[in-house]
Amino acid sequence: MTEITRGRALLGSDFIDIGSSSQVVHKLDTRVPRQDRTAHEAAFGVVTAGLEPNWLDQQVRAIALTGRGGAHFPVATKWRAAQQADVGGWTLVVNASEGEPASGKDAALLQLRPHLVLDGAELAASMIGADRVVIWLADEARATLQSLRSALAERRSGLTRAPEIVTTPERYLAGESSAVIRAVHGGPPLPRTTMNPAQPWAGGPPVLVHNVETLARLGLLARTGSRSFEPSSLVTVTDGDRRFVAEVPAGETFSELFERAKVPVPQAVLLGGYGGEWVGWSELALLAVDPHALKEAGRSLGAGVLIALGRFDCGLEMTASIAHWLADQSAGQCGPCRFGLPEVVELVSRLAGRRAGQRDLDRLHEKMALVDGRGACRLPDGALRMIRSALREFAAEINDHRYGRCLQQEQGR
Ligand code: SF4
Structure with a gap:
């Protein structure tokens, strides 16, 4: 054996x-x-x-x-x-x-x-x-x-x-x-x-x-x-155009995994999947890739999805595109998805597209509070969790975007 x-x-x-491909694995x-x-x-x-x-x-x-x-x-x-x-x-x-x-x-x-x-x-x-x-x-x-x-x-x-x-x-x-x-x-x-x-x-x-x-x-x-029994975790890692599944032995940290897999050091990682949370690399790097260890750190491995945000990519743009995708997947059975989520997604798109002011940001917080916890399933809550984590993690970028700039992308040119 x-x-x-x-x-x-x-x-x-x-x-x-x-x-x-980000679709079914054929x-x-x-x-x-x-x-x-x-x-x-x-x-x-x-x-x-x-x-x-x-x-x-x-x-x-x-x-x-x-x-x-x-x-x-x-x-x-x-x-x-x-x-x-x-x-x-x-x-x-x-x-x-x-x-x-x-x-x-x-x-x-x-x-x-x-x-x-x-x-x-x-x-x-x-x-x-x-x-x-x-x-x-x-x-x-x-x-x-x-x-x-x-x-x-x-x-x-x-x-x-x-x-x-x-x-x-x-x-x-x-x-x-x-x-x-x-x-x-x-x-x-x-x-x-x-x-x-x-x-x-x-x-x-x-x-x-x-x-x-x-x-x-x-x-x-x-x-x-x-x-x-040897504990391990299965994760799917997306890094730009590359996507792979890894089995991570107990105790291995995110930093060790990314180094072993030759994934360039990211700015942040969307941890857990589309309804997960953006976590800055400085916080994540030394944590173990393990559901129990992450829970103790107040985080969740979710469905084992790790989406690495490249150093010169815009986290707000990626957040807006994932939020759009999630809203499109709604079955439209409940009020929050029919009436609340589309406006939340539109406001996030404004932030990403450098078209949002303080009023839009305030409106976004208000709208999210109305949608929170009111759907029949976890889709709207997952979308809000991901958006809220982006507002925390990319706060500096939100500020830059208000002045029409995206320093991440400018540095990458
Ligand atoms: S909350 Fe869930 S079940 Fe209700 S409309 Fe949205 S996606 Fe469908």
Whole structure:
């Protein structure tokens, strides 16, 4: 089981190049081979049949395994809630939609290590007594779909519950868990406008949603146990035209990762994804790339997305373009997205375009306060979090822009 002891156990490689597109990852770096079932079992071994559920639960608690889709909710707590709900007919969803456009880690896992994810899905389904497993991914993710279909064909005999693959048009919100549950119940893949947080599936059969990386980690943990489990984090890094997935060993700092990956020192990093936060490099460089360490520092790794802002790029322009994209992804179901977010985005564009004065800035703060916390899903709050972090991080640039200048871009010429 050489892969497990190499220190980068999930991907077995330092960096996976996934191309510059900010859309679904169609094709990965072909130098890294896909593991078929034989290679998978040679690398990781076979999960012991009839693994004791209490033992697995203890291992999950011992390593504090949290969801890697962005929310970092403890896996053991989700399982406990499902077990205590005392209902039958559970569906486990493998959420592979990866609606966060800068992310590619889940596609990388499904294209290179599909069997590790299937092992994790099988284990999680057993833990909650699910009789149905659904793999949820974007229509456009053709290479991922092909890898999954091959993996399912390779282990037709080895799965207790044959997973169904269900695809959906690619959208930011298609991976939001209430949208996934709604779709599994036969509705549109849109976030719920009303939801009982204790029973998010209410109104249909019970559903539990796990992210792909979470399940791959579970598949690994079932072999190693907590004592030999090597913690790591999967991140997708975007640096100008380059985009890659990296598996970062525990304790490695952002500065060490960027140096190892030959990413030039940035001004700031958008940490966590489009709904994340801009963090200045001076603060981030010496922090560990680890969800637990970042939480202690008051930050979040989110969906593991790191967008590096080059030294001569304008953070306000990038903020405005991401805010536009987010507003376009809204389903327009709720007031904040219909009436508030478009004006917020227009005001941010004015700031970026050097057309804003103090009045616009005041209006932006007022408008954001009205939108805050009022949507059915996290999209508007995520957009506001990202914009607020830009107002803090790029305060000097806002001032320059008011006088019609952008020193970052002028220095880069
Ligand atoms: S808050 Fe916006 S994006 Fe979220 S469900 Fe409502 S309208 Fe859709």
